Amino acid sequence: MSSSKKNRATSNQIADRINKIAARSKQRKKASPSKNSTTGEEEQNLILPSWPEWERAIPNEIVRSALFNIGNRRERREYHEDVPIVVLGDGEIIYRGQELRQDDQDVWLYVLQLARHQPLGEWVEFSAYSFCKSLGWSTSGQSYKRLMTCLSRMQATALKIRNKRLNKGISLSLIRMFDYEDDQGNRLDRWRVWVEPKMRQLFGNVHYTRLEWKQRRQLKPLAKWLQGYFASHKQPKPVSVASLHQGCGSEQKQLRFFRPKLKSALDEMKAIGFLEVWCLDDKDRIHVVRAKK
Numbered sequence: 001m002s003s004s005k006k007n008r009a010t011s012n013q014i015a016d017r018i019n020k021i022a023a024r025s026k027q028r029k030k031a032s033p034s035k036n037s038t039t040g041e042e043e044q045n046l047i048l049p050s051w052p053e054w055e056r057a058i059p060n061e062i063v064r065s066a067l068f069n070i071g072n073r074r075e076r077r078e079y080h081e082d083v084p085i086v087v088l089g090d091g092e093i094i095y096r097g098q099e100l101r102q103d104d105q106d107v108w109l110y111v112l113q114l115a116r117h118q119p120l121g122e123w124v125e126f127s128a129y130s131f132c133k134s135l136g137w138s139t140s141g142q143s144y145k146r147l148m149t150c151l152s153r154m155q156a157t158a159l160k161i162r163n164k165r166l167n168k169g170i171s172l173s174l175i176r177m178f179d180y181e182d183d184q185g186n187r188l189d190r191w192r193v194w195v196e197p198k199m200r201q202l203f204g205n206v207h208y209t210r211l212e213w214k215q216r217r218q219l220k221p222l223a224k225w226l227q228g229y230f231a232s233h234k235q236p237k238p239v240s241v242a243s244l245h246q247g248c249g250s251e252q253k254q255l256r257f258f259r260p261k262l263k264s265a266l267d268e269m270k271a272i273g274f275l276e277v278w279c280l281d282d283k284d285r286i287h288v289v290r291a292k293k
Contacts, residue, residue, distance in 0.1 A: 046119040046197050055210045056109040059202035061091045063209045063228040068105035069249025070221040088247040091163035098153050102221040106135055107150040108174055115195045123192040136217050151178050172196045215272050223265040227274055230288055238285040
């Protein structure tokens with residue numbers, strides 16, 4: 001074979017080899033997504049579980065705790081700096097931020113409601129008018145200010161949550177950030193809220209509670225908290241008045257003053273059809289039977 005033919009053969013072999021390497025590299029790129037993209041499984045892990053429009057959902061660890069307490073929303077709120085929050089059941093919550101109450105929880109529930117159809121970490125958009133209307137608030141400027149205050153309060157939070165299910169500690173804020181006005185200070189037509197992607201871990205697949213929103217809107221703060229606590233158990237077990245007193249974050253210092261309010265709240269839940277029956281036994285424990293849907 002002449003040297004020219006030999007060189008051509010060698011060149012063809014090298015070219016074939018280069019093409020094969022390029023083809024394999026192309027296949028690897030298709031198989032592994034870029035850093036800026038997510039696989040279907042990863043994307044699914046960033047989307048909250050689905051629930052009906054007429055319900056709201058909240059992680060069990062939070063709804064069984066005193067994080068959102070039953071204090072009067074108009075009264076002064078304490079600032080907590082890495083304070084343990086009472087949790088009824090397994091888990092630990094360490095909280096930093098201004099005291100949160102049931103009106104904050106209503107706002108947070110609706111933020112999660114809007115966020116549930118898209119991956120967490122993307123902006124959730126809404127009009128302040130529709131948001132306030134959905135909460136049963138007036139659609140006045142005062143309500144918009146109240147909404148902004150609730151969002152600001154939850155943005156400035158830090159929760160450290162640890163339990164057996166998670167098998168680790170998670171630190172996050174209830175709301176990472178939100179936009180409500182432009183650079184000139186004009187209120188935006190569409191507000192935007194950004195929810196932590198880590199929130200998905202708290203929900204898990206079944207570790208969250210679904211609340212009937214129409215019922216919740218009819219309840220006072222203590223009854224709202226009780227609705228969440230009892231709804232978080234498939235078959236609620238007897239629970240002491242003292243535990244409920246701590247779990248709801250009541251400001252009442254003595255049980256003898258808390259007990260009548262508790263009974264009134266349980267009657268509220270029975271009147272709206274959440275409870276079928278309730279009773280207080282001689283060991284100062286509350287027994288409830290939820291109404292069938």
